[in-house]
Amino acid sequence: MDLVAKEPRIDDAFGRVLARCWETGATPWSAVEVIERDDGLIAANDASRYFTExxxxxxxxxxxxxxxxxxxxDVGCGGGRxxxxxVARGHEVVGVDPSPGAVRITRERGAxxxxxxxxxxxxxxxxxDTIALCGDSLGLLGGPEQAPQVLSALAAVAGPGARxxxxxxxxxxxxxxxxxxYHSWNLSRGRAPGQxxxxxxxxxxxxxxFDYWLAAPDEFTAAVDRSAWTMETxxxxxxGSGYAVRLRK
Structure with missing residues (x-):
């Protein structure tokens, strides 16, 4: 019998993974997050990273x-880490995430x-007062073309002098x-190397x-320069290859 590969059903896969992890006490490797890239590359991550202290x-x-x-x-709040x-420090926090499962877990945890x-x-x-894209969530800017729209939307909910x-x-x-x-393929189709x-x-x-942008520091700075935000730090x-930023509206 010939087997025909089927496209997966579109649903809250991320929320399902987080739920399994949370139900086991977020123990290491109790659930695996599988990430597929559009060139076929597959990566597997320990989902407990979304619950670390x-x-x-x-x-x-x-x-x-x-x-x-x-x-x-908290943009891209995931499991609420x-x-x-x-909240434990006394801040009023609102998390936002496209995953209903992630939002449910964040609420269960008290945020x-x-x-x-x-x-x-x-x-x-x-x-x-603060817009946060922690946990590498600057990648949610999506790419050079999407970034101005994302930064504008975030500025619209930021108070005067917000960071x-x-x-x-x-x-x-x-x-x-x-x-x-993959970097070369991106360039050939008019995308940023790390998009x-x-x-x-x-x-x-x-x-x-979805698009997720690993932006070089100069690419990120160029996007900020076209927005309502100013780079402070x-x-x-x-x-390593990581960086952290603080911008001011």
Whole structure:
């Protein structure tokens, strides 16, 4: 009998993975997040990373998280790792994530959260003193063409003098890695080298495809220069490819 490969059913694959992880106490490797890239590359990650405590975060992520002030919008809140820690510090926090499962878990953990995504944020969120894209969520800017719209949407819910904090990753040139060919393919189709087209898989279920931008620092700075935000600080990882930023509206 011939078997015909079928496209996965589109649903909340990310939320399903988080739910399994959360139900087991977020123990390491209790659930696996499978990420598919549009060239067929598959990566598997330990989903417990979405429930880690501040002491387990990278130095850059802690640096960004510690600079939150006042009312915080946690963009791409996932399982609530940053939101719950901010609530414990006395901040009013609203998380936003396209995954209903992620939003449910964040609420169960004691932080407010709503279903939504950038640039089309839910209405009536109010104004925020801090816009946060921690946990490498600067990638949610999507790419050079999408970034101005995303930054504009975030500025629209930011109060006067608000800050945007977050962390991202410099993709480098990919030389000597499995990513070199993908960078070249991106350039050939008019995309940024580190602009990824991804979806999360969970068995026969997948999320819709989405863009996630690993922007080089100069690419990120150029996007900020075309927005309502001003760069205040960029911290670089001296031994790696990560960076953290603080912008001011």
């Amino acid at each position: 501040p002491a387990q975060w990278s130095a850059l992520d802690r640096w960004a998280w510690e600079r939150a002030q006042g009312r915080v919008l 940053h939101a719950v820690a901010w 407010k959260a709503v279903v939504g995504s950038v640039p089309f944020l839910p209405g009536e969120l109010g104004r925020f 945007l904090i977050g962390t991202g990753t410099d993709p480098g040139d990919g030389a000597g890695t499995v990513h070199a060919g 990824l087209r991804l979806r999360v898989r969970d068995g026969v279920v997948a999320t819709p495809w 960029m911290e670089r990882d001296p031994t």
